[in-house]
Amino acid sequence: MNKHSVFLALDIGAASGAKLALFDEMGTVLAPPVQCAGSYDPDFGRFVSELLETAEENLALHSRSFQDVLGVGIASAGILAEDGGFQLFHNRPQYNGKNLRAALEKALDVPVAIANDADAGGLAEWSVLRLELLYWVFGGGWGGAWISKDGEILHSSTGWDGKDSSLHFSNEPGYAIGLDLWRLRSLFSEVGASFELFERQLMDDPLLPADSLAGPDGNPDTMRAEVILSGPGRCRLFRAVVGNDDFYRNFLDMHEQKELTNPSIAGEHISKLSRMRVEAAVNTDRLYGKILAEGTRILLKEAQAQGLPPGTPICLGGKPSYALPYFGPSTQRLLGKMGFLNYLRPSVIDERGSNANLVGAAELARRAASRLGVS
Numbered sequence: 001m002n003k004h005s006v007f008l009a010l011d012i013g014a015a016s017g018a019k020l021a022l023f024d025e026m027g028t029v030l031a032p033p034v035q036c037a038g039s040y041d042p043d044f045g046r047f048v049s050e051l052l053e054t055a056e057e058n059l060a061l062h063s064r065s066f067q068d069v070l071g072v073g074i075a076s077a078g079i080l081a082e083d084g085g086f087q088l089f090h091n092r093p094q095y096n097g098k099n100l101r102a103a104l105e106k107a108l109d110v111p112v113a114i115a116n117d118a119d120a121g122g123l124a125e126w127s128v129l130r131l132e133l134l135y136w137v138f139g140g141g142w143g144g145a146w147i148s149k150d151g152e153i154l155h156s157s158t159g160w161d162g163k164d165s166s167l168h169f170s171n172e173p174g175y176a177i178g179l180d181l182w183r184l185r186s187l188f189s190e191v192g193a194s195f196e197l198f199e200r201q202l203m204d205d206p207l208l209p210a211d212s213l214a215g216p217d218g219n220p221d222t223m224r225a226e227v228i229l230s231g232p233g234r235c236r237l238f239r240a241v242v243g244n245d246d247f248y249r250n251f252l253d254m255h256e257q258k259e260l261t262n263p264s265i266a267g268e269h270i271s272k273l274s275r276m277r278v279e280a281a282v283n284t285d286r287l288y289g290k291i292l293a294e295g296t297r298i299l300l301k302e303a304q305a306q307g308l309p310p311g312t313p314i315c316l317g318g319k320p321s322y323a324l325p326y327f328g329p330s331t332q333r334l335l336g337k338m339g340f341l342n343y344l345r346p347s348v349i350d351e352r353g354s355n356a357n358l359v360g361a362a363e364l365a366r367r368a369a370s371r372l373g374v375s
Contacts, residue, residue: 004063004064004068005024005025005068005070006022006023006024006025006030006059006062006064006068006069006070007022007023007024007025007069007070007071007072007073007362007365007366007369008020008022008055008069008071008072008073008365009021009022009023009072009073009074009075009358009359009361009362009364009365010036010051010072010073010074010075010358010361011033011074011075011117011120011355011357011358011361012074012075012076012077012100012117013077013117013357014077014078014089014090014091014092014140017035017036017037017039017040018035018036018037018040018051019033019034019035019036019355019357019358020033020034020036020051020054020055020058020358021033021034021355021358021362022058022059022062022064023362023365025070025366027127027359027362027363027366029354029358029359029362030062031058031061031062033355033358034054034058035054036050036051036054036055036058037050037051037054040092040094040095042094044094044095044098044103047095048100048103048104048107051104052104052107052108066108069108069110070110070365070366070369071110071111071112071113071365071366071368071369072104072105072108072110072111072112072113072365072368073112073113073114073115073120073360073361073362073363073364073365073366073368074100074101074104074112074113074114074115074361074364075114075115075116075117075119075120075121075357075358075360075361075364076089076100076114076115076116076117077089077090077091077116077117078090078092078116078157079116079157079158079160080114080115080116080157080158080159081099081158081159082158082159083099083101083102084099084100084101084102084113084114085097085098085099085100085101085102086098086099086100087158087159087160088160090140100114101113101114110369111365111368111369111371111372112365112368113364113365113367113368114364115153115156115157115360115361115364116143116145116156116157116158116171117137117143117357117360118135118136118137118143118144118145118157118171119145119153119156119157119171119360120356120357120360120361120363120364121135121137121145121317121318121347121349121356121357121360122134122135122144122145122146122147122153122315122360123145123147123151123153123360123363123364124349124354124356124357124359124360124363125147125315125317125347125348125349125356126147126151127151127359127360127363128348128349129313129315129348130149130151131149131313132147132148132149132308132309132312133147133312133313133314133315134146134147134170134299134303134308134312134313134314134315134342135147135314135315135316135317135347136173136314136315136316136317136321137316137317137318137321138229138230138231138233138234138316138318138320138321139230139231139318139319139320140230140231140232141172141174141175141226141230142173142174142175142225142226142229142230142295143171143172143173143174144170144171144172144173145170145171146170146171146303146308154170155168155170155171156171157171157172164176164216164217165216165217169298169299169302169303170299170303173225173226173229173295173299174224174225174226174229174230175216175224175225175226176216177216177224177225177295177298177299178215178216178219178222178223178224178225179215179222179223179224179225179228179291179294179295179298180221180222181195181221181222181223182221183294184223184228184291187287187290187291187294188240188287190287190290191241191283191286191287191290192283193237193240193241193243193283193287194240194243195240197240197243198236198237198240199213201236201239201240202227202236205236207232207263208227212224212227213227225291225295228288228291229288229291229292229295230320231263231264231267231318231319231320232263232264233288234266234267234270234284234285234288234320234323234327235260235263235266235267235270236263237284237287237288238260238266238270238280238281238284241280241283241284241287242280245280247278247279247280248273248278248280248281251272251273251276251278252269252272252273256269256272267319267320267322267323270284270285270323271322271323271326274323274326275326281326282326285323285326285327285330286327286330288327288330289327289328289329289330289331289334290330290331290334292327292331293330293331293334293335293338294334296314296331296335296340296342297335297338297340300340300342310340310341310342311341311342311343312342313342313343313345314342314343314344314345315345315346315347315348316344316345316346316347317346317347317349317350317356318347321346321347321350322346322350324344324346328344331344332344
């Protein structure tokens with residue numbers, strides 16, 4: 001390697017556009033990430049060209065060119081095909097069947113690697129902690145990764161055949177884990193909330209598909225965990241816990257009250273109410289924690305049967321995970337009672353103010369270059 005050698009990292013998000021960053025051979029980011037595609041062009045070829053143009057401009061700003069790029073790593077939302085192409089890219093279905101990895105390899109003539117963004121985030125955590133871990137992100141759903149002590153992605157999100165039973169619970173826990181409805185009713189009653197009201201609100205939610213009230217494989221006695229254990233899920237819980245009680249409005253201005261109807265930004269206002277010890281918000285987070293403990297119990301029981309060491313740490317990343325101080329204590333307390341010693345902790349990458357997807361993408365690029373002996 002020469003002193004100008006770099007790895008190019010890309011984060012292809014489902015909703016927030018694409019970002020890129022340059023990393024040196026020591027894994028240090030050279031400059032803050034930049035947006036390289038604020039909106040996705042319907043034409044895949046133009047999208048690839050836009051990525052390359054922004055990358056070239058960014059390289060030039062740091063006195064580098066494509067000749068200095070040793071490898072490219074891509075963290076992408078959705079499920080990938082075995083060859084690295086987009087198989088199920090939610091929000092961007094026009095790219096399904098297209099292969100960004102192959103397109104960049106052809107354009108740049110350097111090794112390119114791609115992984116699901118949760119898998120990449122897990123790799124980023126491993127690059128710092130260097131131990132076996134579970135990595136979870138609560139965004140539009142509940143995604144995750146299981147990283148071995150040697151830094152291998154176990155059960156990666158690739159080549160899905162469309163069957164629920166084929167999705168590994170560690171990579172798509174929110175989708176693959178079914179929560180028992182009777183157990184949920186019991187947990188709701190413990191905080192004085194109505195599960196029946198929650199169900200009615202779900203049926204009236206235009207953002208939820210009609211089959212969302214059934215669990216994996218269409219089981220009518222369960223519900224997919226991500227309906228509750230996600231960013232929007234916390235907002236849904238809050239609406240059910242509040243019911244007809246509008247006392248919480250006294251603690252929010254009119255703008256904040258309106259934003260409570262937007263699942264993508266409501267979380268920070270629920271957290272504000274929790275900090276102020278407003279009962280509805282406190283009970284929402286207590287209930288979220290109890291339900292997360294139940295989902296975690298199901299996951300850990302299965303994972304330990306497949307070789308997960310007892311006490312493996314669970315790192316939480318993503319914006320909704322910042323609410324860990326509010327729902328974490330009840331989750332941790334219940335896990336202890338269940339006999340699980342695993343502890344929930346914030347992402348070390350988030351704590352450093354870095355982008356976990358890009359750090360993981362840089363690790364993918366480094367590995368791709370290393371496998372081909374690029375130096």
